[in-house]
Structure formats: C-alpha cells, structure tokens
Amino acid sequence: MNAMSGSMGTPAAPPFISAVAVAKSYGGAQALRGVSLSIAPGEVHGLVGANGAGKSTLIRILAGLMEQDSGEILVDGRATAIGSPHRANDLGMSFIHQELAFVPGMTVLENIMLGLPKKARFGMVDWHAIARDVSPIAKRVGVTAPLHATAKGLSTAENWLINITRALVRKARLIVMDEPTASLSASECQKLFAIIRDLSASGVAVLYVSHRLDEILDLCGRVTVFRDGRSVAELKGPQLTRPALVEAIVGGAVEHSRKAHGGTRKDEIVLSVRGMQRLPKVKEASFDLHRGEVLGIAGLVGAGRSELARLLYGADLSDAGTMVLEGRPYMPKTPAAAVRAGLGLVPEERRTEGLLLGKSVAFNISLTNLNTILANAVLPFISSRKRTGIADTIIRDLSIKAQSPDQPVGRLSGGNQQKVVIGRWLQSRPKVLILDEPTRGVDIGARGEIHRLIRDLAAKGMAVLVISSEPDELPELCGRVLVMIEGRIVRELSGEHVTRNAIIEASYASAAEGVSV
Incomplete structure (x- = not known):
C-alpha cells in the first residue's frame, strides 16, 4: 500500500452514511440478507464481492432506485428514507456507473450539467454564467476539452472526468464509483487515482467498487466484503491484504492456479x-x-x-x-x-455488443443457433421448446445463476452475463x-x-x-x-x-x- 493510503485508513470522523442490516428481495430472490457498512467524510472505502454478492443492489438503494425491505440507512446519524434519485442527490450522493451518463451530441458543459439546475437570465439558460462557475471545477478535475466544444469523440477517460466534475458541481459529499478503471489505460488509471486522492483530501468520501484488488489495496483504508447478500468482513490496517480479501470474497482459501500450457x-x-x-x-x-x-x-x-x-x-x-x-x-x-x-466472437463490450439486455437468457443464447431451433425445416418459425431446451443445457453446463431461461439477461451479474455470451457458441461449435x-x-x-x-x-x-x-x-x-x-x-x-x-x-x-x- 502506498504512503498516502495511511491517511485514508480508519476514519476518526463520524460516518457520513451508514447502512445497517439492510435486506432486500426482488425478482423472486433475496438479494441482500442484512448488509452493513459505513463511510466517513474524506474516506476512500472499498466494496468488493463476487458477482451477485449484493453490491449493485445496495448501490441502487443508496441511489434511491429501490427501497430496502428492512434495515436502516443513516445519513449524518439520522435514519433516512432516500426513496428517489433526486433525494439521493439532495443528500449529497452522486453515482458514476460503468455505463457513463453521457450524450455525445451535447457540449462538454451541457454534459456536465445533465440533471442539474441551471442559471437563467431573461428566461433563457445563461451558459456563460454557468461556464464561469464550472470552469475552475473542471480545471481542478483535469477536463482539458473546451467546455463549449461538442463532446462527441471524447475518450472513456475524458467522459469519466466529466462525470466527476458533474458530481462536484452538485456539491457531492459521497461519490460512488463502480468499476471506474474497466476501460482505462494504465496512465489514465493513475490520473484517476490522483483525482480520488485529491477528493479524499478535500473531504469528499468515495465508495470504490472494483474487482481489481490491487487498486483496492492501493487506494482504500477500509474495505467491506459482501458474499451471498451479506457483509462478511471489514478489513483495515494490517488485515487488509490480497490473500485476506480473496479468502473473504470466495469464503475460504483459494488454490493457486497452475500454469497452463x-x-x-x-x-x-x-x-x-x-x-x-x-x-x-x-x-x-x-x-x-x-x-x-x-x-x-x-x-x-x-x-x-x-x-x-x-x-x-x-x-x-x-x-x-x-x-x-x-x-x-x-x-x-x-x-x-x-x-x-x-468463427465466433465474444466482444469486449458484452452489454452493448454481445447482449440484448431486455431479452431473456434463452433468447440471447439462441442468437447464433437459430437454424437448430426452427419448428420445422420448411417454415421459419422458432420452437420455444427447442430454444428453452438448449438454454437449460447451457445454464446447467456453465453453472449460470439465473432464475429461469426466461429471466431478462440484463438482470444477471456481470460474470453470468459473460457466461451467456460464451455459452451461445457452445451449441454452434x-x-x-x-x-x-x-x-x-x-x-x-x-x-x-x-x-x-x-x-x-x-x-x-x-x-x-x-x-x-x-x-x-x-x-x-x-x-x-x-x-x-x-x-x-x-x-x-x-x-x-x-x-x-x-x-x-x-x-x-x-x-x-x-x-x-
């Protein structure tokens, strides 16, 4: 852990936000079985766990996209019903997801101000006054594109900076970052880490959600581990090591893979x-x-x-x-x-290039196997029975965690979505x-x-x-x-x-x- 990690260790200040024994069921399954974590002002707090462990569900609750069935969310020590994204924003929380909120046809400034109240003059949005307010914040974060230039063609790293700037314009006290480095180069990652440390030093809390354990160890002073809808460990100080994280995530010691040939x-x-x-x-x-x-x-x-x-x-x-x-x-x-x-291809961007998220698991698995699921050789009609049969086989063989072949694939965890994309090629060989x-x-x-x-x-x-x-x-x-x-x-x-x-x-x-x- 680097030298700066010590300043992000166990916080002395009272928590800004706490989740206490939060439970949630939806879609016929219990997603959270009583998770707890707390985040202090200025803390970079890591959240890790296997796909389907409950991380995304808790984030949706904090963002006001759903309500917990039981348990409490405390903000500044007071039990709070969040209830809506607007309420979450008012409480000082901002969320940056893997799928960034970004409109290529708008200007950089318009993207920064997405969803935010805007100054007006004579009944018109006063973009010049807004630019004067936003410019120093954008400069601090490292946005180099001109604010009035179109945002089309900007890199993923630049879009991340725009989203962080939006959070600071909103005066966020907590920024939740979900897999922030998934599409960034090594140099872009280092730039993001410097920004996170700067945010921490200025009192902004960051909840850092990532599967990249080296980043978690480098940035975070405390880490909460979720497993099967429960918070199973909070690691800090000397306890916070890669072996301890891996063991907590999987629920036991992990054998080292032998070198493949x-x-x-x-x-x-x-x-x-x-x-x-x-x-x-x-x-x-x-x-x-x-x-x-x-x-x-x-x-x-x-x-x-x-x-x-x-x-x-x-x-x-x-x-x-x-x-x-x-x-x-x-x-x-x-x-x-x-x-x-x-030839078969499993693309890098599975959610945008490999899956139809609103369609079922069975529909997505069958996309490259339509000739095998026709009702007969003459009429081009799909046999639902054949499609479901193939999907059941793939779900069983690949241990895909889905409620049924009819479940929308967008409701699966990232790892199970990837198995669906790979699984569709098993039939076509x-x-x-x-x-x-x-x-x-x-x-x-x-x-x-x-x-x-x-x-x-x-x-x-x-x-x-x-x-x-x-x-x-x-x-x-x-x-x-x-x-x-x-x-x-x-x-x-x-x-x-x-x-x-x-x-x-x-x-x-x-x-x-x-x-x-």
Whole structure:
C-alpha cells in the first residue's frame, strides 16, 4: 500500500452514511440478507464481492432506485428514507456507473450539467454564467476539452472526468464509483487515482467498487466484503491484504492456479493470417493459430488488439493481407459470413455488443443457433421448446445463476452475463473462438470458471484466441502470447517465457524491437 493510503485508513470522523442490516428481495430472490457498512467524510472505502454478492443492489438503494425491505440507512446519524434519485442527490450522493451518463451530441458543459439546475437570465439558460462557475471545477478535475466544444469523440477517460466534475458541481459529499478503471489505460488509471486522492483530501468520501484488488489495496483504508447478500468482513490496517480479501470474497482459501500450457495444441493450423492491415490501427499482422491451442494477444490499450479481432470476424474490412481457414481462403465481409465459415466472437463490450439486455437468457443464447431451433425445416418459425431446451443445457453446463431461461439477461451479474455470451457458441461449435477481454469486470470466482471453460474448449479441439489487458491472465491460459504495439505484432512469447513480467516488458518496448522468444 502506498504512503498516502495511511491517511485514508480508519476514519476518526463520524460516518457520513451508514447502512445497517439492510435486506432486500426482488425478482423472486433475496438479494441482500442484512448488509452493513459505513463511510466517513474524506474516506476512500472499498466494496468488493463476487458477482451477485449484493453490491449493485445496495448501490441502487443508496441511489434511491429501490427501497430496502428492512434495515436502516443513516445519513449524518439520522435514519433516512432516500426513496428517489433526486433525494439521493439532495443528500449529497452522486453515482458514476460503468455505463457513463453521457450524450455525445451535447457540449462538454451541457454534459456536465445533465440533471442539474441551471442559471437563467431573461428566461433563457445563461451558459456563460454557468461556464464561469464550472470552469475552475473542471480545471481542478483535469477536463482539458473546451467546455463549449461538442463532446462527441471524447475518450472513456475524458467522459469519466466529466462525470466527476458533474458530481462536484452538485456539491457531492459521497461519490460512488463502480468499476471506474474497466476501460482505462494504465496512465489514465493513475490520473484517476490522483483525482480520488485529491477528493479524499478535500473531504469528499468515495465508495470504490472494483474487482481489481490491487487498486483496492492501493487506494482504500477500509474495505467491506459482501458474499451471498451479506457483509462478511471489514478489513483495515494490517488485515487488509490480497490473500485476506480473496479468502473473504470466495469464503475460504483459494488454490493457486497452475500454469497452463495453451491447451492440447496440435500441429494442424486452423487459421493462418498473413499481412493483415487496416491503417492506422492494424499493420501487417501475421500469425498461425493451431487446433486445440489457446493463443493470447497482449498489449496496452490502443495497441490494435480489438481492431485485429474485428478484421478476423468480418466486422471491419482489411486494406491488405490474406487469411486461410482450414486450408481454404477466408476473407469475410460481414460477421454473418464469419459465423457461417466457423468463427465466433465474444466482444469486449458484452452489454452493448454481445447482449440484448431486455431479452431473456434463452433468447440471447439462441442468437447464433437459430437454424437448430426452427419448428420445422420448411417454415421459419422458432420452437420455444427447442430454444428453452438448449438454454437449460447451457445454464446447467456453465453453472449460470439465473432464475429461469426466461429471466431478462440484463438482470444477471456481470460474470453470468459473460457466461451467456460464451455459452451461445457452445451449441454452434465454431472452429475458432475469439474472446476479447473475457473476464473484464467479473469477480474472481467467475474468472476461474471462465478460465476452466476456455481450457475445456481447447481440450476438445477448438482453436481459441484470447485478448486480455491483464498480464496475469494470459500466463494462466496460454502457451503462446503475441504482443502488439501501435498496431503491429512485435513479439511472440512461448513456453516458459510466457510470464507476467515478460508480457509487461514487451508491451512497453518500442514497436521496432520485435523479437520472437
């Protein structure tokens, strides 16, 4: 833990907000069984737990989106019924979710002022006066885009700064941040951490919700752990260690994963890629993927990994290059053509690109298997019985925690949503499965289950390509890792050289230093 963490330790001040024995049931299940936590002014308090542990439910209660069945919420020591988002705002709470509140067609200033009262003059919104008030706050947070410029095209990191600025304009006493670094680069993360420490020093409390335990340990002086709808531990000081957090999250000691060796790789090449290019993101990419292999692609954010996956999947068209799939020329012009040829993709943004959140689990699983669930071969009508049967099998085989195949997939935890996206490919059995950030935003238990599933698919002969920003993940899964820098594959690591340190070192090397190991 860094030197600043001590100032964020156990707070001497009375809590700003406390949840006491809060319980909540909805959707036929008990989401909270009596959780408790307290947050003091200026404290950075961590909240961790497996997907489905109850973190999101408590946040919804604090945000006024739902009411608890029992227990109390205390604000400044007084029992308070929040009841609505407006009331939560009035109490001094602001919430920044993974899906950021952001309208690209508006200006930066208009985005900052979303949902906030605005100064008016002669019956018109006085944007000049508002800009004078907002400008010093935006500057403090680090917003560099001009306030009156359109917000279209801003990065995720810049959108985060806009959301933080909105919270400070609102004079928030508590800012809840849900998985804030999920889409940020390493340098952007460090900038966000500096802002959080500045907020803490100025008396603003932060509830930091993340699956990234290194960040929790670095930033937080106290951490509350939820498991199965209960608060099972509050760790601080010498107790606050990674092993203690992991043990509290999963409910027991965790065995360390043995190093994987990329599945049961065979000599047969399933996919051969030569000179694939789409400037400026992908430049002359060449590699072979073997049957039964788990091949990793590493690199920093913006290195071109996801863009390469889109070329392989036909979501984008290449400028140059060739591909051969099982000995035949392969160059899909659409994702549908890629699926017909035998490729599957689990995209990085599962909620926006991989799922229809309002539709059922069964509907989402069946999206790539429509030909197998037709009522008959003549009429294009779906058999609900066949669709439910396939969904039941996938739910059972992947241990997806869902009330039924008819439950909206948007109501599942992040890890279970990811299993649904992966599960849809189990029925169609693609020759090549591409997984882009397969464990992003999922808890440590779901991560292990997804890793086991990937190994099982490779063991059955599927060729698997895994893209990951986490250098600890690829050594667990892959016998070979390709490292990309600025659109180029600059290094290949294999065997005993596939280590965390080697991946990090290669990712920060110059693009001109390509070396195979």
